[in-house]
Amino acid sequence: MNQFLKNCRSLLTQQVSRIVVIGNESCDLDSAVCSICLAFHLSKCPSLFNSFRNYHFIPVLNVSRKDLPLKTEVVFYLHENNISIRDLICNDEIELPEAMSNETKLILVDHHLSKYRQNVIGVIDHRPFDSYSNLNENVYKHIELVGSCASLVLRIIDQSNVLKKNKADYISTLNLLYGAIILDTFNLSKQADKARKTDIEMVQLVEQNLCLCDVTNRRQTLLEILIAKRSDVSSLNSLQILSKDSKTVVRKGLTVLIPGYPLLVQDYVKLEDAEINLQKFARMTGANVIVLIGMRMDLAKNDNANMRRDLGIINVNNQDLFQKILKELTSNNTVDLCLEKNNEIEFLGGAFYDQRNVVYTRKQILPLICDIMDKF
Known part of the structure; x- marks a missing residue:
């Protein structure tokens, strides 16, 4: 090899x-x-x-x-x-x-x-x-x-x-x-x-x-x-964590970034310079909306009861697109994420949710966002 x-x-x-x-x-x-x-x-x-x-x-x-x-x-x-x-x-x-x-x-x-x-x-x-x-x-x-x-x-x-x-x-x-x-x-x-x-x-x-x-x-x-090893971000700053695993959807001149975290979003927002670096990430990538997807798994027990997922939706500069994504992710019946609003997080005016249906991952969320942007 x-x-x-x-x-x-x-x-x-x-x-x-x-x-x-x-x-x-x-x-x-x-x-x-x-x-x-x-x-x-x-x-x-x-x-x-x-x-x-x-x-x-x-x-x-x-x-x-x-x-x-x-x-x-x-x-x-x-x-x-x-x-x-x-x-x-x-x-x-x-x-x-x-x-x-x-x-x-x-x-x-x-x-x-x-x-x-x-x-x-x-x-x-x-x-x-x-x-x-x-x-x-x-x-x-x-x-x-x-x-x-x-x-x-x-x-x-x-x-x-x-x-x-x-x-x-x-x-x-x-x-x-x-x-x-x-x-x-x-x-x-x-x-x-x-x-x-x-x-x-x-x-x-x-x-x-x-x-x-x-x-x-x-x-x-x-x-x-x-x-x-995937979850070890101890050597990375809050900007590098965003770049670690991010997907991009581009349609009709609009861009949505979907970073996947090896930690929960609610933990990411507490990191040093998280707000500054997310805004910097948006400028670097030309993002209009950023959808943050977090996950944490208890390695001691490999089952759903010990897996947690959450997400956050951040409007960078397109309120209409932000609202459409927000509505789709919280109300889609085919891909029901079972989202529960997390009102404790105040971060760049975003909307944050705990995801109770942990079976669905970014692989299922990505097509929903593509569909929204195709029709936008």
Whole structure:
């Protein structure tokens, strides 16, 4: 794997035809390992994209080099699996064309909305398809509502039969994808209701191929370690926490930012300079409204009773959009967040709620906001 990554970095200075495999802008563990592992696999077995056999597959982390340390669980787990961080390519270290290009194509993993859509040849994603993506009709699409995109990448690898022929080269790949699935599904928790049949099958596939023992304890220990690393924001200030895991929705010249916290919103607002840094974040990103999504989980007991979620909606400079988002999130019957107003928080005139239905995450909230902005 490391030799592959080193070779990819060397290609940055060469005039070659390349296919960039890139995850979403939050660059969480799922996105990061999917981009690395899929690019590695396609470099060995490009059969899904036969017409591009002369291209080089290059994984790119969708984060700048300076912001990579903010992705604490990503950096930790890559180190744990002996992946060379210095050889990984970040999004500010490679030129990605927005206009049509014959030299550079893209495969999107863990998302399918991209400003590079004219160059997209493939999508592997685990969220509902958004017609706003405007992808070309001939784009390869593997979209399935599972808990982790890593499960879809792993199934592609398994279906190619390479694990039967050359398992030794895929040890790092299996471990990386395994961790992402365990984290994204909260260890296949029935209470969290994120894991699907494919996720369960792919976790078992890894355990069988790596001959893992005592898998019950192994899974739980891995989950606890990854959650602890993701939640460790002790070295980050209140601006860096906003940048750690944020999604952007842009429609008709309007922008909504949706940062996901590894802590509750009600705890974030108490941090030093939180108001100043949220306003700075809004200026940096051009946000009109910011929707803050917080979560805290008691690692001692992996069940819903010990998981808490909350959210806050901040109007930056568009009262109408703010009100529409507020109304939709508090009254939608299909995605009923079971919000209870938290009147104790006074922060930039925002509206704050405890979310009693902890099953719903940003993955379900994001389409609601997209729909609002499409109709705005």
